[in-house]
Amino acid sequence: MNWNNLLFVIFPYIALAVCVIGSVYRSIYRPFTISSLSSQLLERRKLYWGSISLHYGILIILLGHLLALLLPRSLMWWNAVPVRLYLLEFTGLALGIWALAGLVILVYRRLTSRRLWPVTTRMDWVVLILLLVSVITGVWTATFYRFGSYWFTAVFTPYLWSLITLQPRPEFVAPLPWVIQLHVFNFFILLLIFPFSRLVHIVTYPLGYLLRPWQIVVAVRGRITPQTQ
Amino acid sequence: MNVRAHMSMLFHLDKCIGCHTCSVACKNLWTDRKGAEYMWWNNVETRPGSGYPTQWENQEHFQGGWEFKDGKLRLRLHSRAAGLLKLFFNPALPSLEDYYEPFTYRYQDLFNAPAGDDQPTAIPISMITGEPMEIKSGPNWDDDLGGSNIYARNDPNLEDVPAEVRAQLDELERVVFNYLPRICNHCLNPACVAACPSGAIYKRQEDGIVLVNENRCRAWRMCVAACPYKKVYYNWSTGKSEKCILCFPRLETGQAPACAHSCVGRIRYMGVLLYDADRLPEAAMVPDEQLVDAQRDAILDPFDPEVIAAAKANGLGDDWIRAAQLSPVYQFVKVWKLALPLHPEYRTLAMMFYIPPLSPVVSVIEDGLFRLDLSDANHDFELFHRLSAARLPVQYLANLFTAGNQEIIRQTLVKMLAVRLYMRRKTVDGEVDEKLIKLLAEAGTTPQEAEAIYQLTTQPTLEERFVLPPYHREMAVEAWKDPLAHKGEAGLGYLQVPRRGE
Ligand code: HEM
Ligand code: SF4
Ligand code: SF4
Numbered sequence: 001m002n003w004n005n006l007l008f009v010i011f012p013y014i015a016l017a018v019c020v021i022g023s024v025y026r027s028i029y030r031p032f033t034i035s036s037l038s039s040q041l042l043e044r045r046k047l048y049w050g051s052i053s054l055h056y057g058i059l060i061i062l063l064g065h066l067l068a069l070l071l072p073r074s075l076m077w078w079n080a081v082p083v084r085l086y087l088l089e090f091t092g093l094a095l096g097i098w099a100l101a102g103l104v105i106l107v108y109r110r111l112t113s114r115r116l117w118p119v120t121t122r123m124d125w126v127v128l129i130l131l132l133v134s135v136i137t138g139v140w141t142a143t144f145y146r147f148g149s150y151w152f153t154a155v156f157t158p159y160l161w162s163l164i165t166l167q168p169r170p171e172f173v174a175p176l177p178w179v180i181q182l183h184v185f186n187f188f189i190l191l192l193i194f195p196f197s198r199l200v201h202i203v204t205y206p207l208g209y210l211l212r213p214w215q216i217v218v219a220v221r222g223r224i225t226p227q228t229q
Numbered sequence: 230m231n232v233r234a235h236m237s238m239l240f241h242l243d244k245c246i247g248c249h250t251c252s253v254a255c256k257n258l259w260t261d262r263k264g265a266e267y268m269w270w271n272n273v274e275t276r277p278g279s280g281y282p283t284q285w286e287n288q289e290h291f292q293g294g295w296e297f298k299d300g301k302l303r304l305r306l307h308s309r310a311a312g313l314l315k316l317f318f319n320p321a322l323p324s325l326e327d328y329y330e331p332f333t334y335r336y337q338d339l340f341n342a343p344a345g346d347d348q349p350t351a352i353p354i355s356m357i358t359g360e361p362m363e364i365k366s367g368p369n370w371d372d373d374l375g376g377s378n379i380y381a382r383n384d385p386n387l388e389d390v391p392a393e394v395r396a397q398l399d400e401l402e403r404v405v406f407n408y409l410p411r412i413c414n415h416c417l418n419p420a421c422v423a424a425c426p427s428g429a430i431y432k433r434q435e436d437g438i439v440l441v442n443e444n445r446c447r448a449w450r451m452c453v454a455a456c457p458y459k460k461v462y463y464n465w466s467t468g469k470s471e472k473c474i475l476c477f478p479r480l481e482t483g484q485a486p487a488c489a490h491s492c493v494g495r496i497r498y499m500g501v502l503l504y505d506a507d508r509l510p511e512a513a514m515v516p517d518e519q520l521v522d523a524q525r526d527a528i529l530d531p532f533d534p535e536v537i538a539a540a541k542a543n544g545l546g547d548d549w550i551r552a553a554q555l556s557p558v559y560q561f562v563k564v565w566k567l568a569l570p571l572h573p574e575y576r577t578l579a580m581m582f583y584i585p586p587l588s589p590v591v592s593v594i595e596d597g598l599f600r601l602d603l604s605d606a607n608h609d610f611e612l613f614h615r616l617s618a619a620r621l622p623v624q625y626l627a628n629l630f631t632a633g634n635q636e637i638i639r640q641t642l643v644k645m646l647a648v649r650l651y652m653r654r655k656t657v658d659g660e661v662d663e664k665l666i667k668l669l670a671e672a673g674t675t676p677q678e679a680e681a682i683y684q685l686t687t688q689p690t691l692e693e694r695f696v697l698p699p700y701h702r703e704m705a706v707e708a709w710k711d712p713l714a715h716k717g718e719a720g721l722g723y724l725q726v727p728r729r730g731e
Contacts, residue, residue, distance in 0.1 A: 034447065215423060
């Protein structure tokens with residue numbers, strides 16, 4: 001066993017298992033603890049700049065990563081024309097810097113707004129710092145190891161698929177510069193702490209809201225009678 | 230017809246003395262906890278005044294309630310999709326400054342101060358940070374400051390009151406205020422339920438109580454913004470929303486809610502209303518001036534055999550139907566038409582009802598002089614025919630209780646005045662003359678009804694004020710557990726301590 005195997009095969013599987021089992025356990029047995037733990041009531045001005053920047057930046061980038069994983073061909077097709085490649089790369093970098101700015105504001109906010117101290121846990125700091133590492137290494141990669149959207153499909157798509165299909169091939173990651181390796185490994189750490197942190201709020205995204213009736217009426221024995229409207 | 234029962238409270242504002250006992254009872258029972266210090270599930274406001282949270286009625290700002298436009302009912306706060314995009318930051322959420330920073334005093338200083346020349350003082354400290362703070366406002370900051378040009382002027386309900394009437398409110402001799410106790414209205418068309426993306430808020434079918442399922446709440450805090458009455462609060466410590474539960478654990482064991490039970494002025498009544506769920510939300514989809522009538526129409530007559538049959542078909546027992554027949558709320562709301570919902574224009578179909586206050590003393594200034602030369606009796610008759618001279622402007626009350634419909638307020642006040650005149654003549658002068666009977670008829674009432682109103686207003690017994698149906702919780706428990714085993718387990722603390730999530 002070498003470091004490469006430990007960091008990019010064993011650890012990811014452990015992290016993923018903990019993430020899935022932990023999240024499922026928490027949502028079934030400790031549902032009260034699942035919350036986005038909003039602190040907007042206590043401080044809103046800095047949150048406005050921080051939260052919106054972080055969330056929109058990071059969510060769009062995450063979707064981009066997911067797209068490269070699931071539909072690598074569409075990405076390659078798009079990047080076949082240089083202008084489109086530059087456009088995509090520039091957008092990605094801008095979003096990364098946006099998310100980074102948001103994170104910095106959120107860190108600054110937690111440090112300077114006295115009212116937030118009583119609601120800030122150690123895990124809140126762990127999450128913010130890990131996300132900082134994630135975003136900084138990501139922006140670093142986008143700046144100095146161009147063009148990510150081009151080589152992602154050649155390196156990470158097969159690596160991640162090899163993990164998903166249980167035939168791990170860490171050799172894709174082995175030759176990469178340490179910054180990129182850190183970016184990947186840091187993601188697995190995020191997976192590991194996912195169920196133990198406020199990050200669980202991500203999987204509770206309430207898509208059902210688009211479909212449910214406006215009103216909810218519950219009878220004593222749990223019978224729900226939706227009120228049409 | 231889809232008959233459902235609703236537990237409703239009624240507030241007789243003429244009797245409220247603004248003592249805040251109700252608020253304290255509620256606070257002691259439910260919100261004396263970390264994260265809930267600033268919450269007042271029951272609060273009492275001085276009106277005209279800015280309320281709590283400050284200017285909660287300003288929906289341009291807070292975006293609460295429903296909007297009725299082009300034949301459609303929409304949440305003012307958001308459409309479904311827009312709501313999902315605003316989860317990260319909720320622009321319409323009130324901030325702590327709109328309520329107040331909860332505080333206490335460092336009482337230990339009084340005991341631990343070293344001996345010295347000065348009296349030790351207990352300095353105010355924040356209940357959030359624990360640090361010394363300067364108190365800038367409180368939940369009841371403008372208590373009894375009616376007529377003040379700082380607070381009363383801020384009342385959103387005064388906006389369209391003519392300038393000269395407003396100016397009168399500032400005159401020292403005419404200063405007037407009344408109290409407005411408020412709890413969650415447990416609405417029939419609740420905006421809080423509709424706005425919750427997680428579907429964590431629901432209405433109980435059996436009695437209409439609106440509750441937050443905190444196990445499903447994810448702190449998207451849309452309910453806080455969407456409730457036009459600002460009666461959902463966000464617990465900053467646990468990261469969950471909370472609201473008035475109408476003391477359902479008390480109701481289920483046959484006791485009135487703590488606020489009602491402790492009410493010093495005995496202004497509160499509790500009872501069952503039967504309503505027709507098939508008329509929802511259409512009852513909220515009529516022009517402003519018809520809202521009160523539409524809601525009254527949705528409330529059903531518990532003596533009507535058809536209603537009774539439909540109620541039974543829906544599983545309502547005889548005891549609940551009986552309670553609906555004896556309900557003091559039904560009497561005031563539907564039979565006597567004296568009670569009104571607060572701000573029906575929010576279109577949530579609020580199910581707590583208010584009897585508007587009569588103005589305190591009738592005297593009017595004319596040419597800078599009080600007309601003390603008129604006898605009491607003439608004063609009264611004068612007001613009866615000149616409600617526009619009442620110190621609380623009719624339009625102001627209309628803005629509070631009838632979406633601006635002054636006619637309904639006028640009818641209500643006139644009837645109350647008629648009852649007052651009739652009973653005063655009868656008990657003080659011992660005579661009821663033709664003039665008085667005519668006056669009752671003019672107010673749309675009869676001597677019998679006037680006496681019944683008087684009786685239930687001034688000297689009801691506890692059992693007449695609170696007509697509580699049996700909940701049969703033992704039967705509900707049976708469905709999943711041996712009731713005796715359940716009895717042994719209930720009320721012995723948490724199964725899981727509601728700790729803040731990481
Ligand atoms: C899927 C959709 C998501 C929704 C609806 C969502 C919603 C929220 C909300 C409501 C808050 C509380 C903000 C407040 O204090 O009022 C929050 C905080 C936070 N979210 Fe998200 N989030 C999402 C995705 C994500 C993702 C993908 C990440 C990062 C990987 C993330 C990281 C965070 C962090 C670190 C905080 C804490 C910010 C702070 O107060 O310091 N969220 N989120
Ligand atoms: S008053 Fe109560 S039921 Fe009505 S919208 Fe507000 S919180 Fe919901
Ligand atoms: S306890 Fe009764 S009288 Fe006193 S403020 Fe509350 S509602 Fe009014």
